[in-house]
Amino acid sequence: MNQVVEQERKSGEETGAVRAAMRVLGANARRAARALARADTAAKNLALARIAARIREASAELVAANARDLAHARESGRDAAFVDRLTLGAKSIEQMAAGLEQVALLPDPVGALSERNTRPSGIEVARMRVPIGVIGIIYESRPNVTADAAGLCIKSGNACILRGGSEAIHSNQAIARCVRDGLADAGLPEDAVQVVATPDRAAVGELITMPEFVDVIVPRGGKDLISRLMRESRIPMIKHLDGVCHVYIDDSADPEMALRIADNAKTQRYGTCNTMETLLVAEGVAPGLLPRIAATYRAKGVEMRGDEATRRLVADAKPATEEDYYTEWLAPVVSIRVVPGLDAAIEHIAKYGSQHTDAIITEDRARAARFLREVDSASVMVNASTRFADGFEFGLGAEIGISTDKLHARGPVGLEGLTSQKFIVIGHGEVRS
Amino acid sequence: MNQVVEQERKSGEETGAVRAAMRVLGANARRAARALARADTAAKNLALARIAARIREASAELVAANARDLAHARESGRDAAFVDRLTLGAKSIEQMAAGLEQVALLPDPVGALSERNTRPSGIEVARMRVPIGVIGIIYESRPNVTADAAGLCIKSGNACILRGGSEAIHSNQAIARCVRDGLADAGLPEDAVQVVATPDRAAVGELITMPEFVDVIVPRGGKDLISRLMRESRIPMIKHLDGVCHVYIDDSADPEMALRIADNAKTQRYGTCNTMETLLVAEGVAPGLLPRIAATYRAKGVEMRGDEATRRLVADAKPATEEDYYTEWLAPVVSIRVVPGLDAAIEHIAKYGSQHTDAIITEDRARAARFLREVDSASVMVNASTRFADGFEFGLGAEIGISTDKLHARGPVGLEGLTSQKFIVIGHGEVRS
Numbered sequence: 101m102n103q104v105v106e107q108e109r110k111s112g113e114e115t116g117a118v119r120a121a122m123r124v125l126g127a128n129a130r131r132a133a134r135a136l137a138r139a140d141t142a143a144k145n146l147a148l149a150r151i152a153a154r155i156r157e158a159s160a161e162l163v164a165a166n167a168r169d170l171a172h173a174r175e176s177g178r179d180a181a182f183v184d185r186l187t188l189g190a191k192s193i194e195q196m197a198a199g200l201e202q203v204a205l206l207p208d209p210v211g212a213l214s215e216r217n218t219r220p221s222g223i224e225v226a227r228m229r230v231p232i233g234v235i236g237i238i239y240e241s242r243p244n245v246t247a248d249a250a251g252l253c254i255k256s257g258n259a260c261i262l263r264g265g266s267e268a269i270h271s272n273q274a275i276a277r278c279v280r281d282g283l284a285d286a287g288l289p290e291d292a293v294q295v296v297a298t299p300d301r302a303a304v305g306e307l308i309t310m311p312e313f314v315d316v317i318v319p320r321g322g323k324d325l326i327s328r329l330m331r332e333s334r335i336p337m338i339k340h341l342d343g344v345c346h347v348y349i350d351d352s353a354d355p356e357m358a359l360r361i362a363d364n365a366k367t368q369r370y371g372t373c374n375t376m377e378t379l380l381v382a383e384g385v386a387p388g389l390l391p392r393i394a395a396t397y398r399a400k401g402v403e404m405r406g407d408e409a410t411r412r413l414v415a416d417a418k419p420a421t422e423e424d425y426y427t428e429w430l431a432p433v434v435s436i437r438v439v440p441g442l443d444a445a446i447e448h449i450a451k452y453g454s455q456h457t458d459a460i461i462t463e464d465r466a467r468a469a470r471f472l473r474e475v476d477s478a479s480v481m482v483n484a485s486t487r488f489a490d491g492f493e494f495g496l497g498a499e500i501g502i503s504t505d506k507l508h509a510r511g512p513v514g515l516e517g518l519t520s521q522k523f524i525v526i527g528h529g530e531v532r533s
Numbered sequence: 534m535n536q537v538v539e540q541e542r543k544s545g546e547e548t549g550a551v552r553a554a555m556r557v558l559g560a561n562a563r564r565a566a567r568a569l570a571r572a573d574t575a576a577k578n579l580a581l582a583r584i585a586a587r588i589r590e591a592s593a594e595l596v597a598a599n600a601r602d603l604a605h606a607r608e609s610g611r612d613a614a615f616v617d618r619l620t621l622g623a624k625s626i627e628q629m630a631a632g633l634e635q636v637a638l639l640p641d642p643v644g645a646l647s648e649r650n651t652r653p654s655g656i657e658v659a660r661m662r663v664p665i666g667v668i669g670i671i672y673e674s675r676p677n678v679t680a681d682a683a684g685l686c687i688k689s690g691n692a693c694i695l696r697g698g699s700e701a702i703h704s705n706q707a708i709a710r711c712v713r714d715g716l717a718d719a720g721l722p723e724d725a726v727q728v729v730a731t732p733d734r735a736a737v738g739e740l741i742t743m744p745e746f747v748d749v750i751v752p753r754g755g756k757d758l759i760s761r762l763m764r765e766s767r768i769p770m771i772k773h774l775d776g777v778c779h780v781y782i783d784d785s786a787d788p789e790m791a792l793r794i795a796d797n798a799k800t801q802r803y804g805t806c807n808t809m810e811t812l813l814v815a816e817g818v819a820p821g822l823l824p825r826i827a828a829t830y831r832a833k834g835v836e837m838r839g840d841e842a843t844r845r846l847v848a849d850a851k852p853a854t855e856e857d858y859y860t861e862w863l864a865p866v867v868s869i870r871v872v873p874g875l876d877a878a879i880e881h882i883a884k885y886g887s888q889h890t891d892a893i894i895t896e897d898r899a900r901a902a903r904f905l906r907e908v909d910s911a912s913v914m915v916n917a918s919t920r921f922a923d924g925f926e927f928g929l930g931a932e933i934g935i936s937t938d939k940l941h942a943r944g945p946v947g948l949e950g951l952t953s954q955k956f957i958v959i960g961h962g963e964v965r966s
Binding site for chain 2: 134137138211217219221223225230232233315316336354356357361363364365368459468472476478480481482483484487488489493494495506507508510511512520521523524525526527530532533
């Protein structure tokens, strides 16, 4: 047998082994999902409390497991930001535990009835909120996602299969041990939460192509990960690809408010998906406002890229290319464009935006209403910073992610986004005629 | 050039031409969708009224176009049931027009606000219902779907691309003419409704793989069509594959009610997806009830296939195979099984069911509650015939289809299922700190 064939055979065997292992996880998850769907609120909340306790008790083990991952990351020459995301210290361990206790305090969405009505036939119809089933979650270096995602899935009655980054595998396994022990403490099936044990990348390929075992995939990670999953997944996803968010300053904007929001939306945090990437300014107010806004950006070291009208007002702005307006900077860089007014702003957002979060600053109620209605994004705002597009800020209590899709969940996704609604009918012997 | 190569080249060119044509439809639909999303309720209702008027006025042309399809169907040796489904007579033309007028009377879901709340930060958050965008609808021989589906999409503010069966192409084109004229009468873009003009099957392949132009596919047709689309579609679908519906008669059932529902659920119509296919009977009541139910089925010519316990009570029942319990008969055939009680019934439904519609007949409130909660189907019923699982019967006003999926829409899908919800935020200059 030549080498290539031997390699292929071996890789085929490995793929087969990964597939078999993933299908076992899948079948376990399906079984556990049925039990969890039936669990009452008290049992689920007890599990969350017990997991929090287990995490606090296992603090030393978690730090030790994390140390192995950190050592490997440093050996592999990972940068400081990467090591920082990967680190599990006393503070982040306490945050995981406290987060689980907060999820326990949220209302249980499962079983809630709505839209009850009695039909002319006599039957009573309502909708009952139910878990989705099995959630596959794929994430990168932050190990706290293991506890956070498990907590949201448990509370919403879903089983989950978690696939963290191979760089955090020891940390994730240690956290998973706490989660599974806590589930067992509460009399719930341990397999309600399973963490993929192999670092083999083929595991992801399997997870996203077994619709018989997994109902929805929630990818949490960078654009490369999500683009790959979008090409290959055979299972629906709750996801967003880009966060090219806009703030449009209308002619009628309150200037001080415009200044404050243009600053906050760009500079409060650079790396988040709800950070503004492009500032649109109505030409009527640009001469008065843009130089002042630019001064703020300049003072904070934000690079400005503008169209010609912007550059006439802001001498140190670089020329913006077409591509710049499509770009999610995730960095101290901002694209700027002066536009004739509301219509042009809406057109710009429709063309260059990513349907994530867009805001208008205006004192004109009619224009605010048009912006809210006509901008087709997951979150649309009037006179507020785009940075508010977040599950906690919106009052969902927690967030598994943000969706820019239109089917199922849109915008920040909390517990309700991890559920579905079935119809229930109470009859009294009615038949159709 | 040899013949095979020439054929391939030609077929490649044709595929290229179909692709180009479908992409033109897609781009048109995207443009029209933006205009329709902005249209107010009055304009959409006017369009529906004008389309109804145009259909009534064009009655003779519709019958003539349909005659061409009917002639072709007869020449191709299609059976009477097929010809019947394809026929567009005075009555079905009036039904199409009246159906559009009924959709005009339904409340407009677009723009509705819900879940308003003011957050500690000061921002007001709510959800606004918005159209999905572009809906692709793929259907088979009934030409009335062209008008029905167009009406629901227009009212919900969505553009649509309709792909009917090639056997109804002349009928569908004639109806499309009325729809587009009616849209123009109301000042709305004609391209909000486009009917694929080519009978080439490659058009379907294109429609389901252009996510940049189409947001959701609604397939209405048999299992073969839907299985194919499930394999090939790159776009989410609102669909159901099987309707293996169950009625479980509990120990505590009212016997007369059980008899009435077991009869109605099976025999009121054989070919519908919400028809019961398997009857489960608790062993305590089987001896008293099953022979009486069997007498009803026998009288109506329904073939019975049962397990051993059933056959001891119903001598002419054939032995049921494992496969029979997975089968959607869509015919005067019923699978029957005697089960120990509620738990076994729930297990049977979980294993053999298709998560469509399942009912329990019981006077025991606790068992009814368990069945409602634990049976994981789109519609779950107590003391009512499965035949009620229908958009009109549930009060949705109309129905584009039934979904057995759990994401987005579940059960009968009306106007609301063709919409999404975005978050809107009204601030007063708030920024994040």
